[in-house]
Amino acid sequence: MVPTMVLVADGTRDARRRDALHGLAEAVSDRREVPVCTAFGTRAELRDIVQSTAGPLVVVPAFLAGSDTASTELLAGLDLGGRFDACMTAPLGAVPSIVGQLIARLHAADWRPGDGIVLAVDGGLELSNDTEHRQVLDVARMLSRRLQTPVQIGYLREWAPSVTDAVARLRRNGHERVAVAAWQLVDGAELAELQDSGATTVTAPLGPSPVVVETLLAQHRAATARLAA
Template identity: 80%
Template sequence: MVPTMVLVADGTRDTRRKEALHDLAEAVADRREAPVQAAFGSPTELRAAVESIEGPLVVVPAFLAGSDAASTELLAGLDLDSRFDACATAPLGAVPSIVAQLVTRLHAEGWRPGDGVVLAADGGPELPGNSERRQVIDVARMLSRRVQTPVQVGYLHAWAPSVSDAVARLRRNGHDRVAVATWQLVDGADLHRLREIGATAVTAPFGPSPVVIDTLLAQHRAATARLAA
């Protein structure tokens, strides 16, 4: 029996973002590799979604590591210890194919060699065992190697430096043109905030792109193998 994929993210803050999450879940389900259950809401809604599923399940974060503090907290509050037929995967992080797509999106928005680059992540509270900040830094390093220029990390919430501070720092260092690489899986209010910063270019979130769907399904397959072991 193929475990149900439970796609998890906080869906309480932004209607546009919640719609984008459901579009992502529909795109994954269209591959027909596994049954898909969307769980985009509050902790109560997440628990109800998990408890409603009969048979094995794999909880898969529908967000990138360091891209969504509210979703990180939501997932951290889910307890699967009482279920022998369930497990959770980690949020997608420094995956080479995803970083490569970020480069493609920078070029599509008009980035040129020599332009400054800021990787825009969410930021948020440090949770026990949370490696998300390190994952964001790893993504910035991978991106820097691919575009052959230093990449500054900027955060939208809580952590420093902010995205606007990171953009300003690059401009003080001689970069008249600065592009913001958006480390987000789906659209939402944060994209509007990024576009108001005044960067030369801002990439769109990844959305239900083939590389994202492929990677989410790969996460599910790996977790399925662990359950069967």
């Protein structure tokens, strides 16, 4: 029996983001590889969906490591201890396929060799999520190495520097053009704010591209193998 993929993210913030999350789920479902259900709501809704889903299941984060504090906290509250037919995957992070998709988004947004890059991430991560913070640092290093240009990390909220400050820093360092690379899987109101950061260009979110869909399915396949072991 193929385990159900339960896609999880916080979907309570804005309708634009909820629509984008459901669009991502539809793209995964359209591959006809696994049954898909969604948990894009509160912690109680997530618990109810997991408890009511019969048979084996794999909980898959529908967000990137370090990109979404609310979703990280939502997933952290899920207890699968009573389900021996269930497991959870980690959020997508600094893996070649996802970083390659981010580079493709930069090229699509008219990034040019030599332009500075700001990697725009959520911010507000707690110390307990240091693994996700390291993933963000690794993504920035991978981008800088592959594109041979400086990459600054800018935060959408709480942490410093802000995306706007990171853009300004690169301009002071001699980069007339600066691209903001949005480290986000789906669209939402927060991404609209990046247009006011002073950047030359801003990338679209990474999903629901075929690369993202395939990477989510690859995580599901690996988790399915662990359940069968």
